[in-house]
Amino acid sequence: MAIDLETLLDSRTSTVEVLALGEPTHGEPAFPRLRNQIFEQLAARGFRSIAVESDRIAGHAVDAYVRGASETLDDVLSKGFSHGLGALAANRELLEWMRAYNQSVPHGERLTFHGFDAPLEMTSAPSPGPYLRHLRDYLLAHIGAQGLPAGAGNVDQLIGDDAQWSDPAALMDGRNSIGRSSKAAALRVLADDLLTTLYTHAPRLTAASTPDDWRQARLHATTARGLLRYHATAADPAPAAERTSRLLGVRDAWMAQNLLDIRAAEQHRGPTLVFAHNRHLQRHPSTWLLGGMDLEWSSAGAIVGTLLGPRYAHVVGSLGASSALGLQAPARDTFEGALGTATAQGPIFDAACLTTLLGHARVRTDMTAEQGYFPLDAETVAHCDAVWHIDRFPAAATTVAARIQELPGVTQLQAGPQSEAPEVSWDERFFFVGPDRRRPFATIVGHDLPGFDEQSRLDRVGVFRLNIELGRTKFQQVFGYPPQEFPDHRNQVDFAAMDQIVPHPIYAVQGWASILNTGTSSQTKVEHLLAHAHQRAAERERRRAQRAQPT
Structure with a gap:
């Protein structure tokens, strides 16, 4: 049957700590705009945070803004989002609403914004240099050079030119990557030693700075380690499909770690709404046919869902017609077409009714790779808690x-x-x-x-x-x-x-x-x-x- 989110959450035997709201494409603006509506409803229910598929460190500027920082909204949208998401009108509207909401409630009830993605793009990965330098400089400022691990003075020499790390050719062909060079190996050891030093001196460091400064340094440390791990995977000599699947898996494992870290910080304040592509949130293995390669990996949702169990719920996104993508109305015998016949129901359909409603539906095939739409399939439907169907023009x-x-x-x-x-x-x-x-x-x-x-x-x-x-x-x-x-x-x-x-x-x-x-x-x-x-x-x-x- 068609239900609303209140009913879905109330029907769960365990309290949902992470509600993962998926979208099947990044190209349909209706999804983030309706996400905003849902977050407003959930805030009234006690949700106190939202995490989106954007760079985690960059997201701190967004969170500062919604909590009242003086930077302009345009500046925050420009630097606070990755993947070009700052250009979306819905994200501007989200930040405006969150800032106004936070001004109207007590401090303990204010909403927080998180990015939970790594600082990666599809065709490039940045240098670990800026993140290691931030960590090193924080430690230097508060415990001095004598407190740093051996080799800490060699950070800049080991990193070299930041541009060699971010060269797109390194992700296209492992032979162009320096991720498994001797200097990269030394940096991975050094990054781990610097992080250990950060923990060893945590009482002194937090007293000399602030707990938030310490947490920022820790996040820069884990980001540097994640980037070094990602670059090492990029240098893997394995066949292209295997190597690319591993890269996708490393990214999603990183996203999962970020989500679990965010939940640790938010657990006493209230549940978290997570918004990202279906492929990052689904419980079953993610697959992608890209450039002739059959790719498969475990998504962040598969990892977090395994560890949180029933405290994790996934609502998978589905799309009918869309002028933004150039998608026409789906055939009636497809999963999306069958959902589209449930006139005046939805837009959220409980998993319990999907078998009857979708029957023997087939996978939609009327889209192109350029449209960027990932259609529903039997595995996705079988492993979700509900489907969220949007049809812009029935x-x-x-x-x-x-x-x-x-x-x-x-x-x-x-x-x-x-x-x-x-x-x-x-x-x-x-x-x-x-x-x-x-x-x-x-x-x-x-x-x-x-x-x-x-x-x-x-x-x-x-x-x-x-x-x-x-x-x-x-x-x-x-x-x-x-x-x-x-x-x-x-x-x-x-x-x-x-x-x-x-x-x-x-x-x-x-x-x-x-x-x-x-x-x-x-x-x-x-x-x-x-x-x-x-x-x-x-x-x-x-x-x-x-x-x-x-x-």
Whole structure:
């Protein structure tokens, strides 16, 4: 059955400490935006932290900002996220909301932000130099050179030019990596000795600085060791597929260690919401067909889920149509297509109902590698706790859009990456008469606008809303009162009711009506109202064309 997160969490026999919310692609902006909504709900339930797939050390700047630091939001977005995630509008919105929330609650209830990824990109890995230097300089400042392990003065000499470590060619071919050179081996020993020294002198160091400074030094130490381990794996002479699988495994093991470390810090404050790609959160082995290589590794979720047991829950992300990726509606016999037929349910489906709902569904094959979408499969569904399905423009809405386009002179504008429309409106359809596209006579939307337009519950699977501009006179004929009196009647309207003509939840005062999933009950009236709106638009276009003619 379709459930909400409250029900999912309440149904667990053990308290969930880590709720892992997965996305099947990094290219659909609806996932992080709806993640924000979910985090707001979870904060009210007692969740006190969020961890995202971004560099852990960089994330400290983000956490400082949401706790009130004076840096500008633009600067924090620029330096506080890896993988280009600072450019996402949803992440800006998340930070703005967290900062405002933290200003309104007692200190002990404030939310914290964490990155839990390593400082890696797909085609490059940085030098361990900056992280080892931070650790060395911290130790030097508080215990002096005499307290450092043997060889600590050789850090810069052993590292050499930082650029040789970050050369992308080193990840493409192990022969180009210096990860197994004698200097790299010496650095791994030295990094371990420096970390031991940090622990040995912890009482003195925390007294001379602060516990947070000590923890920062420890994080730099573990990051340096992780990078040296990653570079050593990059230099592995094994066949390409085996070597690449090991690199992916090292990264996810590192992510798992970060998550466990974050939970150790957060365990007395409340549960943590984790947001990342499905492949990093799933319990079963992760696989990827990349460049002809069959890759397989254990994800961070597989590791953390094993160690935390029922205290770990994974909600796997699923996607229907998406203009951001150029994905069309999935075939009905695929996993995503079967979920898309559960009209007005969801968007979260409990694992217990998935066997019945998905039946003998097949894996979706209508995407390309460039689209970056990882489809659902039987193993993923079998090992998750729930599926979170997003369909930006349900298949049923396509039929209605086609019917509107059959009206004389109608053109359709689909909002998406190639249009000038804001990202939040991608996948919406706007219908015009004539070339002047400033005022549509009808629109179709298939998703909520968080914090603005949510009363229709368009987050439910397969639900879409047809909006029609009636004008003042027709609006009063249909609803019995003029548009300007809509606020007095708002509480009497069920905006989430299916197949019923109701005032638009936002634009009724401008004379707009709306219908969720028009069907047999409303079809005749809807056709009449569409014809009326089309006629009004055609008349506006005729007047515009006359004014444009030379005198």
